[in-house]
Amino acid sequence: MKELCGRYVVVSPQRVVENACVVFDERIVRIEEERGVPENTIVTHGLASIHTHLGLYPIRTTIAGRARLDEWVSRYAWPWERMLRQEPELSYASAVTALSELVPSGVTAVADMHFNEERVAEALLKVGIRGDLSVALMSGGVYESLDVALAENMELVKKLAGSDLLRARLGPTTPRLLSPEEFREVVDRAEELGVGIHTHIAEVPEDSEHLRMRYGMSLRDFIDFVGLTRVNSIVAHAVWLDAEAASSLVHPNVAVAHCPTSNTLLRDGAAPVRRYLDLGARVGLGVDVSPSYSIIDEIAMALALHIGRGDLDFWELFEAATVAGYRALSIGSGLIEVGEVADIVLWSVERPVVDPVASLAVSGSVAEAYVGGRKVVEEGSLLGVSGGELVELRRNVSGYVKKCCAE
Ligand SMILES: [Zn+2]
Numbered sequence: 001m002k003e004l005c006g007r008y009v010v011v012s013p014q015r016v017v018e019n020a021c022v023v024f025d026e027r028i029v030r031i032e033e034e035r036g037v038p039e040n041t042i043v044t045h046g047l048a049s050i051h052t053h054l055g056l057y058p059i060r061t062t063i064a065g066r067a068r069l070d071e072w073v074s075r076y077a078w079p080w081e082r083m084l085r086q087e088p089e090l091s092y093a094s095a096v097t098a099l100s101e102l103v104p105s106g107v108t109a110v111a112d113m114h115f116n117e118e119r120v121a122e123a124l125l126k127v128g129i130r131g132d133l134s135v136a137l138m139s140g141g142v143y144e145s146l147d148v149a150l151a152e153n154m155e156l157v158k159k160l161a162g163s164d165l166l167r168a169r170l171g172p173t174t175p176r177l178l179s180p181e182e183f184r185e186v187v188d189r190a191e192e193l194g195v196g197i198h199t200h201i202a203e204v205p206e207d208s209e210h211l212r213m214r215y216g217m218s219l220r221d222f223i224d225f226v227g228l229t230r231v232n233s234i235v236a237h238a239v240w241l242d243a244e245a246a247s248s249l250v251h252p253n254v255a256v257a258h259c260p261t262s263n264t265l266l267r268d269g270a271a272p273v274r275r276y277l278d279l280g281a282r283v284g285l286g287v288d289v290s291p292s293y294s295i296i297d298e299i300a301m302a303l304a305l306h307i308g309r310g311d312l313d314f315w316e317l318f319e320a321a322t323v324a325g326y327r328a329l330s331i332g333s334g335l336i337e338v339g340e341v342a343d344i345v346l347w348s349v350e351r352p353v354v355d356p357v358a359s360l361a362v363s364g365s366v367a368e369a370y371v372g373g374r375k376v377v378e379e380g381s382l383l384g385v386s387g388g389e390l391v392e393l394r395r396n397v398s399g400y401v402k403k404c405c406a407e
Contacts, residue, residue: 001025002373004346005035006043008356011336013319016356024342026373031336042356044318045336046108046343046369047295048325050132051198051236051257051286054123055084055091055114057098058397059405060291063265069204072266080404081142084115090400091116093393095123098293100390103129104380105294106364108343108371109329111234111257111286113171113198115142117156121166127384128376130343132329133160134171134198137186139178146182150189157193165372169196169232174203175222176210184226196232196253196330202245203237203268219245229253234328236286239263239271246272250281255328258320259288260302273302274310284325285317295321299361314358342373 005021009031021032022043062076084090091114102110109130112120117133124131135153136142143149150170157168170193172178172186183199190197201207202219211217217225219241228235229251236257238249249256258271276283285298299317306312326334332341349356350363369377376383382390 001029002370003032004043004344004368004370005037006041006346007037007039008041008353009043009336010045010318010356013315013323013357022336022344024344024370024373026342028336028338028340028342028344030338040349040351040353041367042347042349042353042360042364043336044106044345044347044360045322045326045334046345046371047106047321048109048111048284048329048331048334049102049107049287049295049298050111050234050255050284050325050328051259051288052098052102052110052112053114053289054095054098054102054110054112054120055116056080056289057094057101057293058401060289060293062405063262063289064291067266069266069268070206076405078142081115083400083404085142087400088116088119090397092119092123093397095120096126096385096393097390097397099123099127099129100382100385101293102287102295103127103369103382104366104377105296106345106347106360106366106369107295108345108369108376109326109331111198111329113173117168118159121156121160124166127382128374129165129371130329130331131166132169132198133166134169137170137172137178139182141177146178150186154189154193157195167195169198169234171198174200175207180211180215180217180222180225183222187227187231190231196234197228198234198236200236201238202240203263205240208240218242220248223248232328232330236288237263237268237271238276239269241272246275246281247279249276250279252282255282255284255324257284257286257288257328258302259286259290260298260305261290261292262288264301264305265291270305270309272310273306273312277312277316282324282328283320284328285321296361296364303361314355314361318357318360343371345369
C-alpha cells in the first residue's frame with residue numbers, strides 16, 4: 001500500500017481536507033485525516049487534457065506566428081503531417097517529447113487525435129499515463145480517402161480493446177473536412193462499435209458558413225443530423241455556436257474541450273464557457289497545440305481569457321480539468337474518493353497558501369504523480385523515459401522540424 005500526504009488534499013472541487021494522507025494501491029483505499037504534513041504540499045486528483053495533438057508538439061511554437069487557423073494549417077500543420085504520415089517513428093518521438101512536458105504539469109489522462117496512433121499508444125504506455133486515442137478522419141487531405149482513414153481508426157479500436165490504460169474512439173475531424181453524410185456514417189460506426197467520437201466544431205466561424213453555403217444547414221441542424229448525442233462525444237473548441245447550437249451540446253454524452261491558449265494565439269475567439277457551465281454542459285480543458293503543453297498554463301490562460309466575458313475562477317477550471325475531463329473520458333469521477341482509480345498528484349507550492357487550488361496555478365510544481373497507483377513522475381521528471389532517451393528523441397525530432405518548417 002502507498003500513501004501521499006498533503007497539507008491540503010483537494011478531494012473534490014468543493015472540498016479540501018487539511019493534513020491528510022491518501023492511501024492507495026491501484027485504487028484509492030482510504031483517506032486518513034489529522035496527520036502532520038509539510039506546509040507547502042498539496043494532493044489532488046490527476047488532471048486530464050481532453051483535446052490534444054501530441055504529434056504536433058515539435059511545431060507548437062508556430063501557432064504564435066500571427067497566422068489564423070486555416071493559414072496555420074496549410075502553412076505548418078499539413079506539411080508536418082504529410083511527413084509524419086510517412087514516418088511513424090516521428091509520431092512516437094513527438095508524443096514522448098510532448099508527454100515530457102504535459103505529464104509533469106499534472107496530466108494523468110489525455111485524449112489525443114492524430115495519425116500513427118498506434119505509435120502514440122506506445123509512447124503513452126512508455127510514460128505510463130491513460131490515453132483516449134482517435135485517428136483524424138477526413139475525406140482526402142492527408143489520406144487517400146475517408147475509407148482508408150476509417151479503416152486505420154477501426155484497426156486502432158480493435159488493437160486497444162482490453163487495454164488497461166488505453167482506449168480508442170473515432171475522430172471525425174471537423175464539418176469542413178467531411179460531408180454531413182460522411183460524418184454521420186462515422187457516428188453510426190462508432191455507435192455500432194460502442195465507442196465515442198472526438199471532433200472539432202466551430203473553432204472558427206467558417207464552419208457554420210461552410211455548412212450554410214454548401215448544405216443549407218445551421219450548426220444545430222448539423223449536430224442533429226449527424227446524431228452527435230448518440231455516442232460519447234468530445235467536441236473541441238465550440239467557440240462560434242449560436243444559442244440554439246450551444247443548447248444541443250448540453251447532454252450527458254457530450255463534453256466541450258475548451259482550449260484557451262490555441263484559441264488565443266490563433267485568435268479564434270473566446271468560447272462562451274460561462275454560458276455552457278450555466279446551462280449545465282460538461283466542459284473540460286485541452287492543451288490542443290500550445291507553446292507549453294502544460295495544463296496549468298491552460299488554467300491560467302482560461303482565467304485571463306474570460307475576464308469580462310463571464311468570469312471563471314480557479315476552482316471551476318480545476319473542476320474542468322479533473323471531474324469534467326475524467327467523466328468525459330469515462331474513466332471515473334475525477335474525485336479523490338475511496339474506490340476511484342489512484343490517479344493522484346503531489347504538488348509543491350510556494351507559501352503562504354491562501355487558496356490551495358489557486359496556488360497550483362500560480363506556483364505549483366509536480367513532485368510526484370501516480371496513474372492507477374503506479375508512480376510516473378518523480379521530482380518533476382518522467383520515470384518511464386531516461387534523460388538520455390529524451391535528448392536523443394528531441395534531437396531526432398528537431399531534424400524533421402528543419403526539413404518541414406524552416407523559418
Ligand atoms: Zn485540435
